[in-house]
Amino acid sequence: MTGREVPTKRKRRVYAARVPVEQRRSELLNAALHLVVTSGHTAVTMDAVAEQAGVTKPVVYGVFNNRAELLDTLLRREQEQGLSQLAAIRPDPANTNPGAQLAHILAEFLTAVREAPQRWTCIVMPMADMPAQFHAVREEARERVLKRTEKLASELLPKNKADIDPEIVAHTVVTLFEMAARLVLADPEHYRPERFTAAIQAALT
Secondary structure, three states, rough: OOOOOOOOOOOOOOOOOOOOOHHHHHHHHHHHHHHHHHHOOOHHHHHHHHHHHHHHHHHHHHHOOOOOHHHHHHHHHHHHHHHHHHHHHOOOOOOHHHHHHHHHHHHHHHHHHHHHHHHHHHHOOOOOOOHHHHHHHHHHHHHHHHHHHHHHHHHHOOOOOOOOOOHHHHHHHHHHHHHHHHHHHHHHOOEEOOOOHHHHHHOOO
16 A cells, blocks of 8 residues: 555534523424324334434433333323313403303313414324324323313302203303314314304304
């Protein structure tokens, strides 16, 4: 061999920037949520989450021990944040008409759905590959919503109509809201929130 060999430069490996663990946890959960919504629960693997988040797999394992823990944390985060959105919705104190109140609350709810479509897709849309624990936590959250809705119904319904059952009203209202959310998420241009509120007001006021 003649001449002097020129050493080739080894390509430097790209490492994820160091960020606070809570920020990293949020980034990984956001990546997992995107995968759930776009490709289903089975698409959420540690490799896929790492690729979606733009990090290496060891970074994912540095935050979550396994896929089951990651999915469980994701579900509980979305449920709790969804419940927080619902808790922020308040009846309009200036309006005593139950139909108008229902339309107002539905409008506020559908606004929350449109602000966080991936969250609410995870919460209300049917998914064939949903793990059992997702069903359990969904039902737990739904029961909490039903209890709060029943309490609101008891406060808002006319006191002189004893035959109105707040529990049945709560089930009906929650089912209506779930249906409206699914339609808004599936076809937001066709099923706009104002169509639902206008229909409710026309029917009940």
